[in-house]
Amino acid sequence: MxxxxxxxxRSLTPFHGVQYxxxxxxxxxxxxxxxxxxxxxxxILRPLAVMMNRKIRTVEAGATLVAAAEMMREARVGAxxxxxxxxxxxxxxxxxxxxxxxxxxxxxxxSCVRAIMSAPLxxxxxxxxxxxxxxTMAEHGIRHLPVTQDGLIVGMISVRDLLRxxxxxxxx
Numbered sequence: 001m002x003x004x005x006x007x008x009x010r011s012l013t014p015f016h017g018v019q020y021x022x023x024x025x026x027x028x029x030x031x032x033x034x035x036x037x038x039x040x041x042x043x044i045l046r047p048l049a050v051m052m053n054r055k056i057r058t059v060e061a062g063a064t065l066v067a068a069a070e071m072m073r074e075a076r077v078g079a080x081x082x083x084x085x086x087x088x089x090x091x092x093x094x095x096x097x098x099x100x101x102x103x104x105x106x107x108x109x110x111s112c113v114r115a116i117m118s119a120p121l122x123x124x125x126x127x128x129x130x131x132x133x134x135x136t137m138a139e140h141g142i143r144h145l146p147v148t149q150d151g152l153i154v155g156m157i158s159v160r161d162l163l164r165x166x167x168x169x170x171x172x
Contacts, residue, residue, distance in 0.1 A: 048133060049126050051165055052147045052155035058083045059092060061117070065101050065108035068092055078158060079144035082117045088153055090119035093144055123148045124157070130165045133157055 057075050059068045061084035068080060072094065079093040092113050100116035101108060122140050124133045126149040137145055137159060147155040 047126070048124065048128060048130065048147050048155075048157055051130065051161045052126075052157040053077075053161070054155045056081060056153060056155065058088075059113055060084070061089060061112065061114040063113050065097060065106070065111050065113065065116070068113050069097060069108065079156065081146060081153065081156070082113055082119075084114070088121060088146070090117035090121060091142075091144060091146065092117045093142075095143065118142065121146055121153075123153065125149070126154060130162055134162050134166075137162070 057071065057077055057080050059071055059080040059082055061082050071080060072078065079091050081088050082090040082092050096116045096118055097108075100106075101111060106116070122136065122142060123146045124136050126147050133145055133147075137143065143159045145157050146153045147157055
């Protein structure tokens, strides 16, 4: 059963900076239209649009693993989208670096991102729930998930983002 809230239920009022109305979620000045299935049985499922990181960090497929690791360290992220010929072709994560490169004895200064990246891209549409994103990550054994809108990548969501959501907003 789908129900729409005209005001925040008493159990949600402690979350400052958040307002709810029939079709709109407003948080920190960002207005996001809620999909019809985002509000179910009185529990708000926070849309991915609010949780995801909109800054898309990329690395070229031909870059060395050392260069990619330095980019991750500087940006303080655990994954980068891999670009080749102007298109996203995969994801390079810290897990890829450790399990596919370091643990197998690859020389990170000589090896390319292309050799160890996770491909093809597994994505989630922006209007899906946090539960859908969590299920997709669990099903594929991944910790970072590109978020798409109309087929274009518009951000990235991580397991950490989902943990924050489930801690503060809902339960599995």
